[in-house]
Amino acid sequence: xxxxxxxxxxxxxxxxxxxxxxxxxxxxxxxxxxxxxxxxxxxxxxxxxxxxxxxxxxxxxxxxxxxxxxxxxxxxxxxxxxxxxxxxxxxxxxxxxxxxxxxxxxxxxxxxxxxxxxxxxxxxxxxxxxxxxxxxxxxxxxxxxxxxxxxxxxxxxxxxxxxxxxxxxxxxxxxxxxxxxxxxxxxxxxxxxxxxxxxxxxxxxxxxxxxxxxxxxxxxxxxxxxxxxxxxxxxxxxxxxxxxxxxxxxxxxxxxxxxxxxxxxxxxxxxxxxxxxxxxxxxxxxxxxxxxxxxxxxxxxxxxxxxxxxxxxxxxxxxxxxxxxx
Numbered sequence: 001x002x003x004x005x006x007x008x009x010x011x012x013x014x015x016x017x018x019x020x021x022x023x024x025x026x027x028x029x030x031x032x033x034x035x036x037x038x039x040x041x042x043x044x045x046x047x048x049x050x051x052x053x054x055x056x057x058x059x060x061x062x063x064x065x066x067x068x069x070x071x072x073x074x075x076x077x078x079x080x081x082x083x084x085x086x087x088x089x090x091x092x093x094x095x096x097x098x099x100x101x102x103x104x105x106x107x108x109x110x111x112x113x114x115x116x117x118x119x120x121x122x123x124x125x126x127x128x129x130x131x132x133x134x135x136x137x138x139x140x141x142x143x144x145x146x147x148x149x150x151x152x153x154x155x156x157x158x159x160x161x162x163x164x165x166x167x168x169x170x171x172x173x174x175x176x177x178x179x180x181x182x183x184x185x186x187x188x189x190x191x192x193x194x195x196x197x198x199x200x201x202x203x204x205x206x207x208x209x210x211x212x213x214x215x216x217x218x219x220x221x222x223x224x225x226x227x228x229x230x231x232x233x234x235x236x237x238x239x240x241x242x243x244x245x246x247x248x249x250x251x252x253x254x255x256x257x258x259x260x261x262x263x264x265x266x267x268x269x270x271x272x273x274x275x276x277x278x279x280x281x282x283x284x285x286x287x288x289x290x291x292x293x294x295x296x297x298x299x300x301x302x303x304x305x306x307x308x309x310x311x312x313x314x315x316x317x318x319x320x321x322x323x324x325x326x
Contacts, residue, residue, distance in 0.1 A: 048077030059089025112164020
């Protein structure tokens with residue numbers, strides 16, 4: 001797996017989603033120069049690779065996001081720049097920029113049908129309806145290369161995950177990433193529902209491949225040693241550097257002292273990052289309530305089973321596509 005920079009440009013967010021563990025209040029945001037320095041550090045010291053811009057909601061600091069994108073263009077060893085967003089900061093101008101940007105991947109988080117999307121995404125006062133805003137940009141989004149829908153699945157909506165998936169696919173989206181709620185407690189009935197709904201989604205995806213439809217499931221091409229949280233060069237919004245972004249969670253904020261290996265002004269060696277990454281799972285087990293850790297492993301196992309059900313059908317689909325293109 002190539003190297004990755006996970007850049008938390010801000011912790012601030014204009015939503016309070018029921019399943020999101022991120023601590024949002026009282027944190028600084030990176031500056032434009034911080035963003036550029038982070039990209040340069042990744043490219044020049046750590047050899048480059050993929051960059052993922054996270055929050056909070058990154059587009060609450062659009063100039064910082066733009067600075068990271070612009071700096072990445074200056075380095076040939078930066079292969080992709082991912083922007084993960086709830087969509088509220090997108091507009092036609094942003095989408096025009098992303099369409100013209102050769103390395104961009106836009107990851108848009110949605111829950112499904114409007115009633116479930118609104119149920120789990122609680123907006124701050126004065127913030128417009130997230131679902132309606134995204135739908136107002138649908139044509140521009142469908143015309144933008146490399147748009148991935150991250151379908152988030154909360155415990156309360158698990159029994160409708162397949163129905164919500166079909167709705168999102170009917171809107172015209174065909175690149176998907178599936179994200180069940182991690183680091184929150186699940187009831188047994190909800191876990192059972194999730195397992196069954198993943199099976200239905202798998203069957204739906206396989207039918208699309210058999211019909212020769214283009215359809216991409218990003219989960220098939222990603223792997224991390226820690227459920228949900230990312231491992232690599234992690235630069236937090238306060239300029240500290242960690243081997244994992246598990247400290248994003250409010251309930252795990254005290255772990256940042258255990259995972260911090262440097263700062264943007266005093267970056268660690270690759271060896272220090274690698275050694276720090278080895279300690280992450282043990283820290284999680286020590287810090288989390290047993291039920292939360294068990295729920296996290298259960299949803300991760302259901303997601304892994306879903307992925308395993310698709311590997312062989314995907315290989316057959318690719319053979320078919322190559323034959324059709326020959």
